[in-house]
Amino acid sequence: MKKHNNLLSGIFILLVLLFVYAPIFSLVLFSFNANRSLTTWGGFSFEWYGELFRSREIMNAVVWTFIIAILATIISVIVGTFAAIGLSKNKKLFRNAVINLNNIPIVNPEIVTAIGLLLLFQSLKLQGGYGTMLLAHIAFCTPYVIITVYPKVKSLDPSLIEAAQDLGATPMRAIYYAVFPQIKVAIFAAAAIAFTMSFDDFVISYFTAGSTGTNISIYLYTLKRGIPPTINALSTIMILVVTIVVTLNFILTRKQYKEV
């Protein structure tokens, strides 16, 4: 009976994985197509990869996606981590109020956050561009940093900082030596979430980047004449990078599963 169930559930899992990976497989396959067509196979070629690297527009979008994601991650992680530490020392009423406000952009549809920021920048007469886009990304990444780091900070023993200070540490040193090592994992997790959110973002970037700013998503969305196979080539490279990162990460953390 158990074997039978296992087989059925295995088939089910396999079907879902097929559903999940079919489009990705097709993307990768057609990036090597000699035809311009995305649906009929015309032989193997690296043509689209060459074209991808020659396309200044796409390269520009890729570079800016990285720049914004890296800056937004660094800034939101610093601001959010310090806020989480500070928040844990505040009064409960204030703390809860801040956490509730913090959750607004997380539970609000992205498009609402996006038009709010657009209205803000327009009211301040700020020209849309990479500056406003970065501000917007910091605005939606920081709440995720807070909800990732704050619970960890809260679970620390509050007398830890006091102990460090009683031993003569300045407040900053106390945080650096007594708090950071213990919340390091949460900070890394927060950075990974912030980077992914920023890297993948479309709606908020689209509304705040004005007519000058661009990133991968905006480039794709505003393409006038269908999707060129260079996009398949770009996706294949991104998929390759993600696969390598995820696999490495998995190998490095595999020990913990073996112990279980």
Place this chain on the structure above:
Amino acid sequence: MFHGPLQTSVREKRKVKVKPYTFLGIPYYILLSSLIIIPLLLIIFYAVTIQEQGLYYKFTLIYFRQFFNETEFVKVMADSIVLAVMTTLICLVIGYPLAYYITKRKPITQAILVLLITAPMWVNMLIRTVAWKQIFDMINPRLLGTDFAIIVGMVYVFLPFMVLPIYTVLSKIDPLLYEASADLGGSNLKTFRKVTLPLSISGVLSGITMVLLPAATTMVIPRYLGQNRVLIGTLIERKFYDSGNWGYGAAIAIILSLIIMVMVLFTKKLDRNKEVERDEKA
């Protein structure tokens, strides 16, 4: 004698010591108020005011009235919600058993499977949607533009958001509970109904919220898989970009937020009822 002064000095010191940390949050409080709270207030402001002679603002509900009078727009809103609800239900029907079956595997297999399900999320969402467009182009281009294509795309993109929270709660259930249920004579089905389901309902609810919200507002999926069909996200976009009618766009956004909020509260309410039932039986 020595005891007293030392204690007071410690207390004084502590007062001075604890304070600096509360200042750490200041950059964040500035960010929170300027980039999160003020924009929301601006949306409300724009939605309920109209500028007269370019000088002063007057309170008005004209945009809301206008929206409900344009049957076409109301239909777009209804369509978006129906598609999002169907997507959510399908995600639940696929995602729950998937998460459940994954928890029945060895820890290492579980880790690999969760990784495999979530890894595509790291690929840009527009690219994943475009990939589906290519697949539909290959099998049957006539499907593009139908509800079916849109739902397939949304299920594809949002399924991990359903699987992850459910998997998280299911994997935390103590296996001894299943054994206990079996020892007490519970059938598999009964164990599922009385043990697994009640303990995983919180994951199901957060999964529902995490799928429903983005599915109801997406602009990307209807563009590629709906042949530029207008859903509510696109409608708001057009109000801002094509017609420059911000007040109207803001009003639609508020209506949308309110509807979604009601739906989320409604699902939360379902959970509370379940809890009450559980308490009564216990």
